[in-house]
Amino acid sequence: MKYSVIVPESVRVELESAAEWYRQRSLSLEIANRWLRWFEHAIASLETNPDCFALAHESGRFHYELRELLYGSGRRKTHRALFRISGDRVELMAYATSLSTIFLRTTCDRMPHFVTERRIQFSETDMAGIVHFANFFRWMEEAEHEYFRSLGLTIVAKQDGAVHIGWPRVAASCNFHLPLFYQDVIEVRVTVERLGVKSISYQFELWRGDDHIATGRLKVACCLCGLEGIIRSIEIPRNYLERLPSLDA
Secondary structure (H helix, E strand, O other), X not given: OEOEEXXXXXXXXXXXXXXXXXXXXXXXXXXXXXXXXXXXXHHHHHHEOHHHOOEOOOHHHOOOOOEEEEEOOOOOOOEEEEEEEEOOEEEEEEEEEOOOOOOOOOOOOOOOOEEEEEEOOHHHEOOOOEEOOHHHHHHHHHHHHHHHHHOOOOOOEEEOOOEEEEOOEXXXXXXXXXXXXXXXXXXXXXXXXXXXXXXXXXEEEEEEOOEEEEEEEEEEEOEEEOHHXXXXXXXXXXXXXXXXXXXXX
8 A cells, every 4th residue: 555645844844954954063065955855755655664663652642643764864863753644644743853752733832642633513613604713612621521531531520429520610711823614624732731739721722734723721620519519629639640641751
């Protein structure tokens, strides 16, 4: 089977920036161009047997397998091309040096902890033909719930005595950069920005390919929710903390 290799403009820019660094270091345009040409040739070779490449160490943070192509001009492989296989496509996600952590075309200062994908439904658009803004908040919440499920957790956890652990919203915001339309396919990228004693602060980024659509934030509080609407904030239980990310790592 032959795959189509998709290299987004953002990754091309990263490669060209690396080549420019080589040019400045070696003072040779020829060496820099040769390095870039060979790396691009290695990337193009992913059209055959891309699943033979090993998983990247960041792969476990995503709902898809993230693989890496290691590259170097000598025995030491100093650079990585990070990619995923989607049907008959190989999609380049990022370029990085062999020791650095990747950011996957995100404006956040760390990798997303979870990524989910969805297709825009006709019912989510308004009379102008674009997605109504209220849907963005619903998608953020749905992505939060999917993230919890991926960790083996649940947003509503029943406890003894007709109460349950829940996560009421404390704050919610969203900045809109570009419109979305019917049948657009988007990624929702979830990052835990802060893990407090009793609360979690999330950042959500919505992307359509290379287009950054919106950036949202949620702050949620860990609470015991009982009968008659009684809600009491509590410290996040240990079984949650053991599965949520350590932001000091």
